[in-house]
Amino acid sequence: MPTIIHLALRSIMNRRVTSALTILAIALSMSLLLIVERLRTGAREGFTGVISQTDVIAGARSSAIQLLLNSVFHIGNASNNASPETWEHFRRHPAVAWTIPIAMGDSHKGFRVIATNTDMFLHYHYQRDRRLEFASGRESSNDHEVVIGARVRQDLGYSVGTKLVLAHGLAVESFVKHEDHPFVITGILKSTGTPLDRSLFITLAAMGEMHADGAEHQEHQEHQEHQEHQDSKNTSHLPGLTAFFIGTKSRTDALALQREIQTYESEPMTAALPGLTLAQLWSTLSYAEEALRAVSMLVIVVGLLSMIIALYNSLNERRREMAILRALGARPWMITAILLVEAGLLTGIAVITSIAMTYTALAGATGLIAANFGLALPVTGLSGEEWLRLGVMFLTGLAMAALPAWRAYRNALVDGLTIRI
Amino acid sequence: MTKSITINALKFAYPSHEDVIDIDHLAISSGERIFVHGPSGCGKTTLLGLMSGILTGPRGSIELLGRDLQGMTPAQRDRFRGEHIGYLFQMFNLLPYLSVIENIILPLRLNRGRLGKISGSRESAPKNLAINLAKSLAETLGIDHLLDRNATELSVGQQQRVAAARALIGNPEILICDEPTSALDSVHRDRFLDLLLGMNVTGKTTVIFVSHDQSLAHRFDRTIDLSTLNRRFRASTGDD
Numbered sequence: 001m002p003t004i005i006h007l008a009l010r011s012i013m014n015r016r017v018t019s020a021l022t023i024l025a026i027a028l029s030m031s032l033l034l035i036v037e038r039l040r041t042g043a044r045e046g047f048t049g050v051i052s053q054t055d056v057i058a059g060a061r062s063s064a065i066q067l068l069l070n071s072v073f074h075i076g077n078a079s080n081n082a083s084p085e086t087w088e089h090f091r092r093h094p095a096v097a098w099t100i101p102i103a104m105g106d107s108h109k110g111f112r113v114i115a116t117n118t119d120m121f122l123h124y125h126y127q128r129d130r131r132l133e134f135a136s137g138r139e140s141s142n143d144h145e146v147v148i149g150a151r152v153r154q155d156l157g158y159s160v161g162t163k164l165v166l167a168h169g170l171a172v173e174s175f176v177k178h179e180d181h182p183f184v185i186t187g188i189l190k191s192t193g194t195p196l197d198r199s200l201f202i203t204l205a206a207m208g209e210m211h212a213d214g215a216e217h218q219e220h221q222e223h224q225e226h227q228e229h230q231d232s233k234n235t236s237h238l239p240g241l242t243a244f245f246i247g248t249k250s251r252t253d254a255l256a257l258q259r260e261i262q263t264y265e266s267e268p269m270t271a272a273l274p275g276l277t278l279a280q281l282w283s284t285l286s287y288a289e290e291a292l293r294a295v296s297m298l299v300i301v302v303g304l305l306s307m308i309i310a311l312y313n314s315l316n317e318r319r320r321e322m323a324i325l326r327a328l329g330a331r332p333w334m335i336t337a338i339l340l341v342e343a344g345l346l347t348g349i350a351v352i353t354s355i356a357m358t359y360t361a362l363a364g365a366t367g368l369i370a371a372n373f374g375l376a377l378p379v380t381g382l383s384g385e386e387w388l389r390l391g392v393m394f395l396t397g398l399a400m401a402a403l404p405a406w407r408a409y410r411n412a413l414v415d416g417l418t419i420r421i
Numbered sequence: 422m423t424k425s426i427t428i429n430a431l432k433f434a435y436p437s438h439e440d441v442i443d444i445d446h447l448a449i450s451s452g453e454r455i456f457v458h459g460p461s462g463c464g465k466t467t468l469l470g471l472m473s474g475i476l477t478g479p480r481g482s483i484e485l486l487g488r489d490l491q492g493m494t495p496a497q498r499d500r501f502r503g504e505h506i507g508y509l510f511q512m513f514n515l516l517p518y519l520s521v522i523e524n525i526i527l528p529l530r531l532n533r534g535r536l537g538k539i540s541g542s543r544e545s546a547p548k549n550l551a552i553n554l555a556k557s558l559a560e561t562l563g564i565d566h567l568l569d570r571n572a573t574e575l576s577v578g579q580q581q582r583v584a585a586a587r588a589l590i591g592n593p594e595i596l597i598c599d600e601p602t603s604a605l606d607s608v609h610r611d612r613f614l615d616l617l618l619g620m621n622v623t624g625k626t627t628v629i630f631v632s633h634d635q636s637l638a639h640r641f642d643r644t645i646d647l648s649t650l651n652r653r654f655r656a657s658t659g660d661d
Contacts, residue, residue, distance in 0.1 A: 321516055321517070324513075326499075328527055329500060329531050330503075331499045416470050416475040
């Protein structure tokens with residue numbers, strides 16, 4: 001057996017350019033699959049991990065997916081708001097441990113402003129158990145203080161102490177600015193990889209003060225009137241809520257609570273279970289990912305095929321070599337074994353190369369991907385599933401090499417000592 | 422005198438063809454040097470394939486060194502060939518991806534028994550015994566300065582000498598040469614024959630040397646005209 005491995009190795013080395021190209025082709029296709037899989041799991045984890053430990057999301061009547069898109073992904077606008085009274089009702093509900101109120105509608109240079117309270121920093125979890133942390137500063141303690149997300153700081157170059165004004169609505173250059181209500185930055189959050197990085201956080205009272213009546217802040221004229229009201233220092237006036245996140249005391253209460261919110265009589269409400277709704281949303285997006293996966297599988301088949309073709313093509317010119325080996329006492333299976341070992345070495349080296357290439361690519365691209373897509377791709381060791389995948393590819397390569405190997409065996413039996421050139 | 426090769430009533434046909442070999446009797450003594458000649462198509466290569474145990478399914482019997490080839494399994498025949506037979510091809514004898522020394526010791530690596538025969542034990546042959554054997558053979562054949570070269574870098578004459586060293590390493594009892602000089606010019610051919618037959622001065626190795634070049638016949642103990650020996654060939658030409 002050592003002789004067979006030695007012969008296979010020397011044979012590969014002899015055709016080192018072809019071998020190197022073959023290895024490169026297979027390794028590239030393998031690392032493509034590894035990276036696609038990493039992106040896939042990274043995207044899914046980043047997506048489903050955008051909100052954790054929240055059991056129910058409640059908002060004015062719409063659909064669960066709509067509610068999730070509005071309140072968690074900050075996509076689109078809620079057509080209706082839930083009243084502060086409803087929030088009051090459910091935050092005192094015996095099954096409820098905590099709530100996070102979310103009121104949106106304002107922006108700052110294209111970034112969303114979220115009016116909430118300090119429970120946001122206490123109870124909002126993402127990626128299972130991670131909480132919002134401050135890179136610098138602290139949470140806002142009064143109605144003229146604002147906390148900004150990591151991306152906001154990065155793009156606008158703000159620091160603690162910077163003063164800013166908010167704009168009404170979402171347009172980058174809004175005509176209506178709350179110029180009479182300036183804010184000062186008191187805290188900057190660390191990057192989370194969630195839409196919160198692109199958000200500014202103010203207190204509910206601050207929003208209430210700016211709008212006085214949050215439920216109808218669309219109208220410019222009204223708005224002006226409300227601003228006049230602000231002098232009356234009606235700080236207890238809370239705005240309507242886009243949503244409120246609920247953590248239950250016991251997870252088993254979530255379903256009952258969802259039902260109770262959906263059937264709440266005072267106001268038409270929708271309640272979403274975030275885990276379930278995220279999974280639904282993901283499954284509607286995942287066809288693209290499946291297509292990508294299928295393509296990378298095909299690329300691997302092509303890579304392995306190129307190896308088989310190279311081996312097969314070499315068979316004819318190697319018949320002479322087989323005859324020599326037979327004359328020296330080699331058994332026909334040894335000829336087969338040499339070809340199989342060659343295929344094994346090529347795919348084996350390709351597997352190792354693909355791992356190296358994958359990590360090089362990940363190391364180079366992780367920062368870029370995290371910054372641009374908010375997608376965390378941890379450079380961790382190969383998972384069991386990835387090893388399995390590489391193993392399957394390795395075995396597939398060997399299985400495909402069985403064809404030229406069998407052909408070589410036939411040749412060895414038929415040719416005997418006849419040297420064909 | 423002990424017989425090295427004994428053939429009796431040997432008939433052979435390739436699958437779905439007529440017989441190409443029909444030899445009534447042939448006996449070759451141990452240490453004899455036989456020159457086999459005959460026109461193309463008289464079955465020279467086929468006879469060598471039968472003698473070396475690669476071609477399977479002949480009728481009749483072939484005995485090598487007192488052992489009946491027909492009674493062996495294919496695996497036993499392959500091992501027997503590896504241990505007891507040296508084989509020289511017409512040309513392209515060497516594996517292109519091995520160095521000269523690696524080519525020479527290849528039979529010893531493929532067949533532990535061949536090395537064991539020399540060292541006296543199958544298991545514990547000294548590690549550099551093979552290398553030392555190859556070096557002394559190379560020296561005798563005048564190729565010791567080529568040992569680390571790649572096989573493809575050699576001239577045809579050098580290649581045949583390397584092939585001779587490989588065929589002779591481990592002192593096989595039978596040396597089969599299938600027109601090994603046909604690719605050489607007359608000067609190189611004579612020098613190569615000098616070397617090849619000079620290696621065999623101890624007289625232990627039986628040499629079967631096939632060639633169509635009858636001018637070489639005088640250098641051997643006995644000449645066999647295969648076209649007469651092979652009744653099949655005689656019959657087919659008689660019909661013409």
